[in-house]
């Protein structure tokens with residue numbers, strides 16, 4: 001599903017240039033739940049942002065479902081980013097004045113879908129993350145884990161090909177982290193959602209199929225826990 005070939009990202013130029021990705025190659029199959037690990041500064045966020053089309057590589061190739069997205073025109077990249085890619089941030093990035101349901105359906109409304117259809121899709125997504133009944137709460141009335149689950153609902157409402165999450169549990173205690181990881185595992189197992197999650201917590205490995213570890217902008221190891229992707 002994803003093919004990454006010799007991907008490079010250099011920030012700045014000359015003596016001060018930082019080579020955040022030094023040419024990494026790997027493939028991710030449909031239905032895999034992959035953890036990206038590695039020390040702080042090893043290039044994890046840089047990689048995820050490029051894979052989610054939030055940033056451009058400075059070298060190499062990136063293909064999603066046979067489509068060479070690294071060389072698409074910007075308009076098509078935007079379309080792909082908005083409709084096919086879900087992204088979950090460490091800090092949830094919710095709008096504090098809006099209810100859970102409104103946070104989830106805002107994007108769909110902006111795409112021109114009807115309010116009724118957007119609301120229905122939002123409730124469905126909130127149910128998938130175990131937040132049925134909490135759709136009218138604002139973020140301040142939700143725990144950290146619940147806020148992150150609203151963010152996951154927002155990301156999955158558009159039924160993306162791939163879900164990317166950059167340290168989604170970084171601000172959560174163990175109990176809330178488990179709730180969030182259980183939701184990812186459920187989405188992966190029940191709906192075959194492909195997920196790429198950055199984390200630095202060794203215990204999170206229990207939830208995933210495969211662990212790719214980065215060191216100083218290069219791939220250090222790539223370990224699969226089960227034999228190949230699951231059938232769906």
Ligand SMILES: Nc1ncnc2c1ncn2[C@@H]1O[C@H](COP(=O)(O)OP(=O)(O)O)[C@@H](O)[C@H]1O
Pocket residue numbers: 011012018019020038039040041042043044045046047
């Ligand atoms: N916008 C930027 N400008 C310059 N350097 C950056 C920028 N973003 C990240 N870096 C550098 O690139 C390297 C990799 O960063 P990052 O991808 O954020 O690592 P990680 O997510 O693994 O902590 C680090 O040395 C970091 O300082």
Ligand SMILES: [Mg+2]
Pocket residue numbers: 044045046
């Ligand atoms: Mg990071």
